[in-house]
Amino acid sequence: MTWTRRDFVRSGSALAAAGLIGFDGRILTDAYEAARAYRPFRPLLQDPDVRALAMTALQAARDVGTSYADVRITSGIGRVTSVSGRRIGLRRISGSLNFGVRVLVGGAWGFASSTIFTEEEAARIARLAARQASLNPWGYTETIELAPAPVVADGEWETPIDLDPWNYRIQDQLELQLEANELVMKIAEAGRPELQVFSTFNFSMNDVVFASSEGSYTQQRFHNFGGNYVAQVISRDRRNFGSSSPESFRTGGYGWEAVDGIPWADDVEQAVEEAYMMLGAREPDVGRYDVVLGSGAVSSILNSTIVRALEYDRVLGYEMHGGGTSYLGPPEEALGQFSFGNPMLNVRATGSVPRAAGMYKWDAEGVAPQDYQLVREGVLVDYFTSREFAPQLDWWYRRNGMPTGSRGTAGSASSTLTQVVAPSIAVMDPGEEAVSEEDMIAATEDGIYFRDAGFASVDPPMLNMQGGGGGLMYEIRDGKLGDLLSRPQYLANTLDFWRSMDMIGGPDTFGYHGGGTQKGDPLQLIGRTVGAPAARFRNLNVFTYGRR
């Protein structure tokens, strides 16, 4: 813990000067042997050196007059492999070790971070953060006061998984992946030469320590499995394209169980069939249709038009030059008054969903996420906030007998980036009655069914959307599925769209899907999980963009 940047530079140069390193870069000492005895991953949990580094940063911040400080330390490891057909494209193991210090001086934020993991550097970074804050001319005029938050003096949590992926090797990972690809290759070789298969398996583990000048100290270990496994086909004339993933391929808060013992063979053929079916899809006739969206399709449009619009920093205009603003403001006019005009619409935050990507026990400010309502029966009743912003809603919380404070929705893509408002899990509640997708289709005369997760393009204030499908989309005629459609798009005003929702799926149609947000400077990409039921929307404007 006493290694400094100057030390390593000096010792490296000394080695070179001593002639131990030849020009070909190889050293003729026992360093090579030493490298065999490496420590594979630097765990942070229960490491006294890590606590010492955090305390050094907090003390250095205190010494220069900060009113608040927090430090986040991350040690991570990731293992990613990509295979295209039978060809291995990527084998990579990545490590990260970094920390960031955030301070308040006279009511202004300063932030600094580094990858040099020494106490000396921790103190330097804390002072640098303080200097950033103290030079902000607005610091003493518009004071930031953090909402009170419970101190978590010694918190520890780990993403629950079944099998530790780090007990397996990258070779084991590649073998399972090659087996998976082989299932598709076999089909391709049996007379479908247009068929291709790609897969990426990506395991990660991140230890994150949070310590604050208020006395919180939390240690969390996050496990995640990400990637893809896709069968793709291009028509011989290269004009049409289809791709699909086996449904058994799941990503999120998984360990090795995500890839081992999964019966991909059972549904890989279906994925291939679907990819081929997409080649034969026809373009829809432009017009107005009732649209039935599966859970994944609702999830993506919900994230793009409501969940992101509920981020309070966005509402305030913090993203005005970038991602945009939000129609859900200003808060004093919108809270309790803004209505989507649809009592079926209920949106809430939750902290705990098994296997959800991005799930945490404490957020990037050390606050536990709460289960709470944001849209109740179509009416805006709360926002995603942080300790900085929650006091601005004090008037609303008091009026409603609710505590003023962060609900635990501060996030950050890395300890080297500042905290922003970014909830990890948002949910639109399903209906209470057991309405299925089939029921909705049967009740629809002239419509389009988007089965899978799609994409949404929304304007900066999030008021004008274009939704599109991924995967399979069918026409609906007199309550029955008809032809497969190619690239139908629906265009709507956000408020009209949610008002037009007239059927909502029951709990059996509900599912969780990956979503995310992009915000901040520099831009942070923060993943989240968004749960939603299937639903039907009336009389949407559908078009397509054909070839030119």
Added chain:
Amino acid sequence: MSRNPGATGDILTKEEAEAIARKTLSFADPGAETIVNVSLANSQNTRIARNRITTQRDASLGGVAVTTRLDGRIAQGTTQRFDDEGLMQAVKWAEDSAREGPGGRQEMGRLIQPRDYPIPPGLWSEATREVDIPDRITKAVSAIGRADGYVAAGTLDLSINSMLVANSAGLVAYCRSTTGTMQLAARTDDNTGSGWAGKAIYDFGEMDTVAVADRATDKAERSRNPSAVEPARYTVILEPDAYAPMIQLMMQYHMDLPSAQRGFSVFADPNGGTKVGKQVFDERLSFVSDPMDPDAPFCPFDGAGVPFDRTYWVQDGILRNLSFGDATAIERGLEYPLANPVSVRIQPQEGTELLTLQEMIETCERGIYVTRLTTGFADFRRLVFTGVTRDGTWLVERGRITRPIKNMRYVDSHMYFLNNLEAVGEPVLAATGGFMIPPVRSRDFNFTAIADAV
């Protein structure tokens, strides 16, 4: 390295980076082919929202990436640590991954032999490296002051970078750079007008934040109370920043030869093979990447030391090159792969009459002037985008801007509108940096709907 406590802007000198690289190589298996990439970047950000500075950030991010080729298998290990244990760890991760297991032989990757690289002029600025916190704050404060009476948000970012590549064949290549950008959005107090402007720099002395603020507020003022025009196909006058993101996405995801050969890129030919040799853009346009570009220089080699030579991807509208890896390079008898730096200049053909934006307006019978577009993929493989206009959109009639118009959604692509070219201007550095993009006037840009919001 540290100038004083609390200093910002530290990077690695060549000697410091080389010492780390040599030490890393010393940990490597002598039987392996090894590439080491050492970097240290300092990133500084001043965020502006609601007419004040909201966040001040400084980050020093180091990294070492080790690429190993052992028994014909290629693998990588990376670390952010510069201490011995971290360096050993990265080496071991790469070697353990490559040493055994499936694959091998078909994975090509020759080491780049020792060579000299040019030093791009203008890529490094002492003035930028020496910027201290008060300098950034002063620049941000002047922009905010200039936007008085408007609601302003934006960001001022600086990045000071150092990178060194060394390999077990004796290559040592070092590059350092300074880049920065200022972006500001301003909206009128009645919330009906919005404007945006941005500027990228290498030299902090050229960071004119007042000019950026003036452009943003002028646009906000002139876009008050917009009225709608019917969505349809229009002639458009596009500022460079309006379509720079499309060019960036094409360079990032579509310039790869194998993807085009397999049919997954926009440069796949419908009849098989690729579109190399075919016309893909108006013949007045060339796409060229050159690290020595005097207006937009970049480091002259990639993370493995592969040189970025001056490359015409598109020459006089004809697709000339797509990037490829070492297997193709060997096949073609070339010394090294054709690497894609992503940075590119769209250069009008010599002798083409270049119009300013003002001249494009003056010679336009009827069209729409676009400041900025949001850009998302509508169709990745065909490189079709959708999004909306934002922060300043006007109707042009009989040679002048007649009124601000409501934002509109579009579905279109530079693959189309750079073929429907009416006029082109002098390329300028995009606000994000890295791209030299000319303003253009094009026919038949596809607006599909009103997006009635500011």
